[in-house]
Amino acid sequence: MVARWTALPTLALISLLATACVNPNSGGGRPSPATSAAASAGAKRIGFFGFAKANSFSAATFAGIEEHARANGATAEFLDPNFDAQAQVRQLQDAVTAKRFDVFVVQANDGAAVVPAIRSAVQAGVTVVVHFTPVGTRYDTAQPQVDGTITLVDVPTLNGEGLGRLAVQACESKKLNPCEVGYLEGLKALPLDNARTQAAVGALEAAPNVRVKARLEGGYTQESGRKAMQDVLQREPGIDVVIGASQAILGAEAVAGGKEVMFIANGASRQTVKAVQEGRWFAAYYLPVKTLGAKAAELGLGRALGKQVPDTNIMTDVQPGTSMGTKDALAQVSGEYDE
Incomplete structure (x- = not known):
């Protein structure tokens, strides 16, 4: 994060x-x-x-x-x-x-x-x-x-693995076969982001029926997420799950239109938690x-x-049971900051 x-x-x-x-x-x-x-x-x-x-x-x-x-x-x-x-x-x-x-x-x-x-x-x-x-x-x-x-x-690699596992859960929840996943990595210039991305993609590729169809730099703003999601939809219109930083996912959600995409956010703001609780996003990697x-x-x-x-x-x-933040895991969580 x-x-x-x-x-x-x-x-x-x-x-x-x-x-x-x-x-x-x-x-x-x-x-x-x-x-x-x-x-x-x-x-x-x-x-x-x-x-x-x-x-x-x-x-x-x-x-x-x-x-x-x-x-x-x-x-x-x-x-x-x-x-x-x-x-x-x-x-x-x-x-x-x-x-x-x-x-x-x-x-x-x-x-x-x-x-x-x-x-x-x-x-x-x-x-x-x-x-x-x-x-x-x-x-x-x-x-x-x-x-x-x-x-x-x-730990960045554990964070990446967690994001990948949440995406696999999203695929399983819809019984999709195959399940197409897009990963909006942070900044390719950062070694930390590269380590996170490698771990996330590894977890995705190890899962049966999951296909990583798009890997784009999503950044950490709504605008960069919006642009990345537009590129994903142009290249892979059948995408089922998209992973990215919470700010990027806010932008991605805005251009998804009526398409049913399950979003996995890397973030823990009140806005992120609310999106998961409302069912707009499938899950978030949460930290208090x-x-x-x-x-x-x-x-x-x-x-x-x-x-x-x-x-x-x-x-x-520190707060066990909430980092893998599905709707159930975040039921009693409100978030501790605003975007």
Whole structure:
């Protein structure tokens, strides 16, 4: 899902930077090196290095972080790079130098580019929580790829597999043989999106009677989704199921007309949940975004205060049973942010 949120196409302009090799950390939730000093200090300070303040997903994440911080005598600040990977790197470096925060929560615009700055933060005694997107070069693991960090991520390959399985369920629900599926991938320039796409297509191709008939770049806006869906319908008018980012699916739905297409959305907004509950869309890959922001703050503050917290955390484990968001799974869910 960064790769899934409004305004993300800006990321396509970011050059993917080379970085030093990073090593997985299999440690068992040890406190940071500066635990004693941190625990004896005053109110803890959380720096949230989100994708962008204008992004609804990031805003909802910060709302959860800030709420948890206030409830636990801490402060939180949103540092806004506005989807600029290099600006985010500079913000991280400056915060380490100035010793502004005890905890970093990082939504990396470029998971490889931030590695040196995050490594410096850990070495300086800052507790770092990697949030949503992996930091490093692997997209198939939730384990920390920078030693000493805590992860709370949505593993891109697992996300892709989940989208593929939801599409297979949609095909089975109509007993379609064959069932024609179109996949509106995010941005082909992003390694994270490529990993997600490969996993989704693999899950689809492994299912009997399912045929992947179209793979187009759907992006993360209604306009890009609308254009992609027009192309799909021109090439494959018999398409049965379409998968894409929630914003792209909103656009795709608008041009589908009266054709019965089952939509699978990658997103968790209130609008997305409502579309599934109303039966307009078959399902959505759902994450409780504000709740996950609070969880990141909980993990970061816990370690900064000397508590034992797990190094590796997967977002879909926080609210079990809802990520594979069919109508039944989302019956009691309202969503935690607006598109």
